[in-house]
Amino acid sequence: MISSVQAKMARAALSLTCSDVGDAIGISGPTVSNFETGKTDNATISMALEAYYLSRSLTFGPRHTVSVGPSPFSEDAWLSRALYQLLLDNNITPTIQALLDASHRAATTTSVPFT
Secondary structure, eight states: OOOHHHHHHHHHHTTOOHHHHHHHHTSOHHHHHHHHTTSOOOHHHHHHHHHHHHHTTEEEOSTTOEEESSOTTSHHHHHHHHHHHHHHHTTOOOOHHHHHHHHHHHHHSOOOOOO
C-alpha cells in the first residue's frame, strides 16, 4: 500500500488532477484528494491508487519515495550505487562523461555475471 504522500507525489509526477486519477480508477476526484490529504485512510483506495500508478511506470520505495521508471531500489540500481561507492572509496572520481560512456558500453556488450 502507498501512503497519502506517495499518492500525491505520484499524481504530481504525472501532471494529473485528482479528477483524472479518480476517473481512471472509478472514484471521485474529491475522494482522491481526501486520501492524499489524510482525511481518508482507506486500504482499498491505497491499493487501487498504487496499482494505477504502477501501471503508469511509477515505483514506490521506502519513506514516502516515488520514482518514475525502473525502481531505484531494485537489485541493479543497488549494485550500480555500490560500484560507484567502491570507486569513490578508492579515490577514483569518474566524470559524468566517463560514467555515460561506461553505461553505454555496458548496455551494448555481453556482461559476465558476478559469482
